[in-house]
Amino acid sequence: MNFRDTYQDKKILITGGLGFVGSNLAHTLLEIGAQVTTLDIADPESGANPFNLDGIKSQVRVIEADIRDGQMLREAVEGQDIIFNLAGEMSHIGSMTDPFKDLNVNTVGHLTLLEMCRLHNPDVHIVFAGTRQVYGRATYLPVDEKHLLTPLDNNGVSKRAGEMYHIVYHHVHGIITSVLRMTNTYGARMRIRDARLTFIGWWVRQLLEGKPIQVYGDGKQVRDMNHVDDVIDAFLRCACHPKAQGQIYNLGGEPITLLDLAKLMVEEFGSGSYELVPFPENRRRIDIGDYYGDYNLIRSELGWQPRISHRQGIRRMLDYYLQYAERYF
Template identity: 35%
Template sequence: MNTDILFREAFRGRRVLILGGLGFLGSSLALRLVDCGATVTLADAMIEEYGGNLRNIAPVRDAAVINFCDIRDAAAMDWLVREKDYVFHSAAQVCHLKSLSDPFPDIDINIKGTAVVMEALRRFNPTAKVIKLGSRGQYGSVLQLPAGEETKPEPKGIYEISLLAAEHIMRSYHRNHGIRCVLSRLTNIYGPRAQMRHNRFGVANWFMRLAIDGDLIPIFGDGRIKRDFLYIDDCVDALLLLAVTPEAEGEVFNIGHDAPSDFLTLAETIVAQAGSGELTFTPFSPERKAQEPGDFYTDISKINRVTGWRPSTALAGGVAETIAYYRENREYYW
């Protein structure tokens, strides 16, 4: 499938709003969409430590419109959603550990914020298509792997519960008001433009910072817990394919990798690609143990069947690209 041609034809001249547009996922979408000829507006609250970074969009800074605002601001959302063809909703409170000590940002941003966005669309642009970026954490612990979309969600924490609630809010607006929604549950995404200042989300990227700095990389337990680590470019391809596929509307899709790895292999790959860093084994902290669901990887057969998407980046290749990016742009992320 030649996605470059498909996306250029689909998005050229289209008006796109990206919520959380200066963060890791939002900015990656922005770069690709501007390249495809879309008119892109980015909205970001730039909440401290959440990952919003103007460096992320440096190549398209003059081509995109930036609005510094919060999705909980109804007046801002009422204005920004107007006349947009697509809305990518990637704005969220995304720190698992923070939700254990303070659940209210999850409730306020992820639930209330999503309701504000959907109400703005209902009132001012009900023909737009909105694509929600959710999390594999919505499943919680599962008994059978890989986890398919039909798996009953059993989220463990307020963070995951709030994302599942946001998904249900959007489904309600799809059913009751006809707003075209596509719902995604993303696995462990890594790559350039993710925040690198702390380890509270994005373990793969954090391991790469430690390796670049020549530090110890902590492996919890024996390191054999499995995940499906997915490179950001593959994730962007999946989201754009879902956006332009009519059959995806109203559906939930896993976006992950069909070749799961484990944390030990991840760390060994990072050290090998970086040529620096060292592994060390450590017991789980009580906070991490409370949030750890064990092995988890998703079934991506549904998105493959509906859109033809399948990841194309192997772990070593994605890690190499990511390390090269941060070595060149370290001053903007450390």
């Protein structure tokens, strides 16, 4: 039996369900027969966009709530089989200008979710959306899960605390939790309004508006990236595989320099240009340098690997925004 078949009639809660990855998850889960609830604070700054549920809104139970709201959380988690926990602050820059908000959402929020599950739904499976930002600057490449965790910004600290709570609640309280450390994720339904959350989204907007893509520094920084459909495949595997219980996995993909990515995006768009610009000081100080992840653990344990090439994925993403760009500006 294909693991996707196990989702038939499963009750699923997606926190951050109006956001980029959360909404793509909702679309896929409905296709494979699940009953989907989304919980989202619907703050556009966080990446939430009601248009992300376009076409499926009538099939989804949509809750507008803050994950720090215990009463709402309790109602949302009761009766669920699986929670994909994607809510949270993810802006590195934002975490440096408002560290208390970043901390509060990413720790109090997840602790509230975990406490509500412990009290009212201890048999639920939770998959938490972690980030490769928790590693900080790589001391070796590719970075595996044993790499030291020395985050370079406040968001890395709060996201790591969120991870640790999920693992503590597994070991101490027996709740089934897993963590996926995502790297740069791109695709349809991502925020492209500005560079606050992701540079790839920002580059899409620059292309669409006929402006040159701005690449910071010399563009030789190496990164890896995953198309959102590959990331969703990882979430789906994680929630139903016994080996994933209490486990933390890296995602990852083929390394590429930012310059090569800019070239690829210009090629696939069919027009446009890029330019090298100096690092803004506030970004230089928290930049992680070269990074790509080792995803052998999730490959060997859950059979996951990225299947969508960068060119293919960029093509799909650009097609989406050529059609719906104005919904994201």
